[in-house]
Amino acid sequence: MSATVPNIQSQQGVDASWVSRRWRGITSTGFSRFLGILAIVLTVWLVLFGLIFSPPDITQQSSVRIMYIHVPTAWVAYLAFGVTGLSSAMYLFRKKHSLIWDRFAGASAEVGVMFMGLTLVTGALWGRLTWGVYWAWDARLTTTAFLFVTYVGYLAVRRLGGSHHARARRSGVLGLLAVLEIPLVHFSVKLWRSLHQEASVANPSGDVKMDGLMLFSLFVGLIAFSSLYFWLVLHRQRVMYLEDRYEDADLDTALAERRAESTGGSHG
């Protein structure tokens, strides 16, 4: 199994023979392995609690089970975008302009976009069950949709090319602009809705009477998805480092080729 990755026989002390070597990939460390196992265990637990152990809600019946997934994905997405903004600021305003902050920003945005997409999907399913429609022009939903599109654009800008630092500078500015944009969009959408209609749409979590087990399930969901998020960002960031490094390593062979062009002796 490890033959596919010949050079990464990590010489670390963690000899977890019960973990297949295949999964001890190059981007993992003892800490991230711990996080990953935690995420898996908690996710299994979440599924068990969410689907089986927790009772149906009085008003929402079983549809409340979607909430145990929906709310944590939304929380993680917002957390991810917050981290992106923070990392962008760290890259731009620290003297060193360390690319690690740029990679964290990019990794976090990518994971955040995935979770925000899931938020929209699970939210639509839940909305169909509780409100009867997949989508409502509720302030929170609308802001979420705008955020999703904004960060899809952010990811597109990251792929524009150029040097690593050019990418970091451009996306760093965009990451900060997005942070500026969030309150403006949210405020305007909220004001827009409040003028418009009476509370025809229920406050998404207000009418759920939580008993202990439900609250506990939600709590498990939050912890599970948070640890999942940290695992994903850590690994995505490391993969990004590998990709950057691979490009830089490529440069050395390209340089050698480039220099060889001139040894034809055409100069005099």
Add this chain to the structure above:
Amino acid sequence: MDDAGFIFTCYGVTLGAVALYIGLLLRRARRNGRTAKAEELPWT
């Protein structure tokens, strides 16, 4: 359980998407890390 279809879709889509993402991530890690020596990496 009522609305089982919706609920299973919800759990399935979410966990499926995350699993897919992890799969892609590990594949990319393996592809880009082929030439990397463990001791060169900043996290080891």
Add this chain to the structure above:
Amino acid sequence: MRARPIRPRTAVCAVASGTVVGRMVSPDNAEPTRSAGPVVSLRDVVAVLGRFPALAGASLDVEPGEVLLLKGPNGAGKTTLLRLCAGLVPLARGEAEVLGHNMRTERDAIRRHVGLLGHQNGLYADLSVRENVRFWARTAGASAEEIDAALAQLGLDGRLASVAAGRLSAGQRRRTALACLIARRARLWLLDEPHAGLDADGRDLLDDVIRRAVRSGATVLVASHELDRAQALATRMVTVAGGLVYTEQNANPSGAQPGTVN
């Protein structure tokens, strides 16, 4: 915006070059003088376009007042070298100093004193010749007389002055771009194929422009395939090939040995 004066950087220049040229450089516009060192000093410079290393460890020193001719085949890296000196191409590896300023950290200070005539002329097609020259001159703070003088020097003061740049021939556009460059009063001129599109008169004008620029204290780098023309004007010649710079005296690369960069 008026340019900030360049502050003297004697120590760095002397260390970087090892030679200090006695002649002080001071263009007409009476910028504060600084101690003379190499105007351009590149050390093992690598510049990457996309993933292609256009410059693969080039080293070059250009002294004040020189007219340096860069020759070499297409795709050798001449254009990238000039654009790098203009601060348009990022430095991937190596060190570069232009006009005594570090290219990585003090690019803004360099830019105000560098003029680049690239493959593109940087003209606005819908504006007339005079409007183009006026715009570029004014962003550098030139006066109306200087603008008129620049137009006159390139024979653009007659009927042509009010023609839209988009309607000009390639040679006339080149001339207009040269007029913009004159009016901007740069101390380092980077001319990329300046002869392209110019007729015989235009080439005479170009020679004249370069001579005047040097007389007023500027340093000129010319990349050209018009070797006869350019050689008569140049004080020195280097060959660019495979992303490296070869001096004429010895045909060895002045760059680092391949494979030992960083």
Add this chain to the structure above:
Amino acid sequence: MWQTARLVAAKDLNIEWRSRQVTNQVLPFAGLTLVLFAFALDRDDITARVAPGLFWLATTFSLIVLVQRAFAVETSDGALDTLRVAGVDPAGIYLGKSLALAAQLIVLEALLLLGVIVFYASHIRPAGIVLVIITALLATCGLAFVGTLYGGLAAGAKGRETLLPLLLLPVVAPVLIGATRAFEAAFGTRGGAGIRAGVEISDGWPWVGMLAIFAAVFGAAGVLAFGPLLEEA
């Protein structure tokens, strides 16, 4: 900075004056949008009610075209490179281009307003004229600031034609919402669900405040960020 801004703005407006691209292409485009909306909605009472929204939607679409044009002028013959080499103050370039863009937008909006009145039978309440003017000015500033900032970001990039709308449209949403609501107040119409029949002019002023905040925030961000964005773009 202001000196550069003035030069750049005068240059951009001069280019527009010479090429008449806004007059000949963008204006007809915006007018056509209004007509097509009327076809699509196909009910006179609806078009009259949603006229403010359609007005700002047409303006937003035109904004994208205008921004593309404003930066195509800079990149087609390498003028942007020359600006960078010449060390022209990026903040000045930003303000100048924003100013020129705003001026073009204002002209466009004035004519669109006329179009809305003609096509959609909207009428402005006399007391709402001040609100309309201030809303239009502030919204235009916001649109111009955001447009120039993101236009500079996308300038010279591959696939900028598609990238720019993707980046720009989510950001201008607050302007679209705010300016539409303020116009509704001035027009005395009410879009959307129409739960409340009448709307007061005073309902429009909070939105004007929001538009002002938007313009200020993005103007400041652009002045600071335009320089880094232009590097190696």
